[in-house]
Amino acid sequence: MAFRYPGGKKYNGSRSHQTSSPSNLFGNRGMTLEQDLNDTNQYYRSTGKAVIHKKPTPVQIVHVDYPKRSAAKITEAYFKQPSTTDYNGIYRGSYIDFEAKETRNKTSFPFGNIHAHQMEHMHDILRHDGIAFLIIRFTLLEQTYLYDASLFLDWYFGQKERKSIPLQDIRENGHYIPLQYSPRINYLDIVDLIYFS
Template sequence: AQKKSLQYANRGMTLEEDLNETNLYYRQIGRAVIHKKPTPVQVVQVDYPKRSAAKITEAYFKQPSTTDFNGVYRGKYIDFEAKETKNKTSFPFGNIHAHQAEHMKNVQEHGGLSFLIIRFSQFEETYLYDASHFLQWYFEQSERKSIPKREIEKAGHFIPTTFRPRLDYLSILDQFYLSM
């Protein structure tokens, strides 16, 4: 896929922050309704102080059973996982859990658009990478547990970092998924 020079430096924002800003912008201009799902938390203990908000005093992070973001665009169900890596030559997928991969597979089977947005932070390069490619590596290359960067450059789509929206991934979908 084509790679353009960065017009706007990323100025230290995380991929998740860039995507939250992008999605907020998309909602503001009425282009799509896509949100980050809340981080799942197992609440164990809650205090109810008088005249103030309930305070959670014991809770634990739970493993998410789905992906980071979902919503609707041009009538289509959109679902994706966002991952950053500091690795320079490959994307390690070891911290994507089997039930998350299963979820991506199921979404595709039900007619949703499922993909990953992967950032190589050392290069400030961000790619949209289809779940079907990812799943092939995930389920068939269980020993390696990573995908070479050159494969993601080739089969994925480079997302330029721009001013507004920060990461215009919907234009990639327009061009490669929804132009039929």
């Protein structure tokens, strides 16, 4: 099950622990989508608006050392493909579930960003009347959109010509999420609009 991230992309989880200098506190300079979402979800939890967490990165642990008088140390482990989306929780009494992805593509969102297991998972959630969507950031365009999972699955399973969703469709049928100070990306406002009105 161990795998290499596509294109040799490296794990950037540790970037979420870097300290922010004033120049990257705003304007999407140096802040990843994951950092923005962690800040936003923290804001939602602390204000009692929702309980939504990112799941830990799945890791296959092969070897652990147990030195005396210090913490257990994992000395061999590999990244695993996730079997679900990264984020889930509860909002307004409903189950909510989403995947968040950044792309450097300027014209479309490639299917390759989402694993087969994650597609199946979103399909399952929709069947059980849960709320499921993607949050997609086009990093070079500095634009973030919420895009319903059923639209995504329609593109993926409904045609064979394209291997990506055109940005034009995401603009028309998704919802732009503006960048703010706090919470940074207030995606639950969009969720209210789409799923609760």
